[in-house]
Amino acid sequence: MKIDTSSKKICGRSPQDVLNTIESFHGWTAPGIVLGGFMVDWAQELVGPDIESDAIVESRYCLPDAVQLFTPCTIGNGWLKILDWNKFALSLYDRKNLAGYRIWLDLDKTRQFPDLYNWYMRLVAKKDLPLEILIETIFKAGRSVLSSRAIGMTRFYQRKKKSQIEICSGCGEAYPVAQGAQCAACQGGNYYA
Amino acid sequence: MKIDTSSKKICGRSPQDVLNTIESFHGWTAPGIVLGGFMVDWAQELVGPDIESDAIVESRYCLPDAVQLFTPCTIGNGWLKILDWNKFALSLYDRKNLAGYRIWLDLDKTRQFPDLYNWYMRLVAKKDLPLEILIETIFKAGRSVLSSRAIGMTRFYQRKKKSQIEICSGCGEAYPVAQGAQCAACQGGNYYA
Numbered sequence: 001m002k003i004d005t006s007s008k009k010i011c012g013r014s015p016q017d018v019l020n021t022i023e024s025f026h027g028w029t030a031p032g033i034v035l036g037g038f039m040v041d042w043a044q045e046l047v048g049p050d051i052e053s054d055a056i057v058e059s060r061y062c063l064p065d066a067v068q069l070f071t072p073c074t075i076g077n078g079w080l081k082i083l084d085w086n087k088f089a090l091s092l093y094d095r096k097n098l099a100g101y102r103i104w105l106d107l108d109k110t111r112q113f114p115d116l117y118n119w120y121m122r123l124v125a126k127k128d129l130p131l132e133i134l135i136e137t138i139f140k141a142g143r144s145v146l147s148s149r150a151i152g153m154t155r156f157y158q159r160k161k162k163s164q165i166e167i168c169s170g171c172g173e174a175y176p177v178a179q180g181a182q183c184a185a186c187q188g189g190n191y192y193a
Numbered sequence: 194m195k196i197d198t199s200s201k202k203i204c205g206r207s208p209q210d211v212l213n214t215i216e217s218f219h220g221w222t223a224p225g226i227v228l229g230g231f232m233v234d235w236a237q238e239l240v241g242p243d244i245e246s247d248a249i250v251e252s253r254y255c256l257p258d259a260v261q262l263f264t265p266c267t268i269g270n271g272w273l274k275i276l277d278w279n280k281f282a283l284s285l286y287d288r289k290n291l292a293g294y295r296i297w298l299d300l301d302k303t304r305q306f307p308d309l310y311n312w313y314m315r316l317v318a319k320k321d322l323p324l325e326i327l328i329e330t331i332f333k334a335g336r337s338v339l340s341s342r343a344i345g346m347t348r349f350y351q352r353k354k355k356s357q358i359e360i361c362s363g364c365g366e367a368y369p370v371a372q373g374a375q376c377a378a379c380q381g382g383n384y385y386a
Contacts, residue, residue, distance in 0.1 A: 027265045027272075056384065061355065065269030068261070072220045075268050075275065076258030079220075082268065083384075085377040086355065086369045091385065102385060104366060120367065121358065151385035162254065162279065165314065173297060174313065176279045184278040191249065191276075192284065192295060192344035 001029045010037040011070040034138045036066025039103040043092040046101040054095045055080045058087040098153040106147040113141050203230040204263040227331045229259025232296040236285040239294040247288045248273045251280040291346040299340040306334050
């Protein structure tokens with residue numbers, strides 16, 4: 001996608017680079033990831049450049065990909081946690097002292113950009129709001145539709161350690177012994193026939 | 194990292210490209226993602242090039258990143274699901290007819306590569322098995338330490354639709370009304386002070 005963006009950078013990247021990166025990873029230029037990029041960008045600035053941050057997102061839509069693309073935190077390395085709350089908010093925090101910042105989409109502020117408000121609240125059909133227009137609006141809005149606050153993490157900050165593994169007597173595959181006498185699949189959790 | 198790999202490609206990419214891609218996304222060249230790349234590569238070949246596949250991984254370590262890097266499936270676009278089973282297995286399946294293939298690390302087969310077996314079963318200390326040696330071993334082993342089977346999905350294949358959202362009377366942020374009178378955070382789930 002090529003759009004007429006402002007010159008605003010996201011995490012040091014040009015708008016076109018951001019859009020290309022999102023499309024390549026996510027399959028299409030999802031507006032939620034562009035908005036999420038502005039959230040990550042602000043959170044990183046607030047936390048500061050010298051802090052190793054872990055991340056938590058409050059939705060499993062779009063925001064996990066924004067964090068994975070614009071920070072070193074991924075699902076597979078354990079530095080990103082996902083809460084399935086469907087709230088458009090994320091936090092970055094110092095994994096040592098648990099101090100960080102939460103950034104969220106501030107609905108009151110979005111009212112000055114009706115396309116953005118109507119898209120997020122699902123008050124407009126996709127066919128009536130072209131993706132290009134929406135993405136341009138998000139670039140225009142940038143941080144002005146977000147709010148931030150300093151936080152101290154009280155939950156969900158622990159990285160789970162891998163537990164001891166052994167060979168499952170049911171399937172012969174390795175599994176964590178903490179799960180019981182057999183692996184989760186052999187205990188009836190299986191998802192295939 | 195530069196290592197002496199075989200000429201085996203993973204998902205059409207050269208070994209060096211694979212290692213660079215993993216390091217850039219995941220923060221370091223995790224051996225589990227290289228191995229996961231061979232699993233994705235085989236699953237894609239079995240499913241066939243013309244099928245739009247969803248993915249499911251049976252561990253939240255490394256494998257989610259292998260799928261996100263080497264397929265179009267990501268957490269944020271909803272095409273990847275994660276089971277927190279800590280089993281080294283993944284499946285790709287046709288999202289229309291739910292037919293697919295499961296690929297897993299076959300422990301019996303890994304015994305011919307003692308470094309690989311000992312690494313996976315955590316029988317060797319990190320300091321005694323240099324990362325370069327382990328990654329070279331994984332490239333040598335490739336599919337020979339994996340097994341595959343055809344599957345039909347019986348669970349976990351549904352993509353969750355976003356439900357209706359409204360404004361939370363507690364915090365003023367948008368949340369899914371299906372969660373109750375207020376959002377998950379205002380109901381006591383909050384993670385920060």
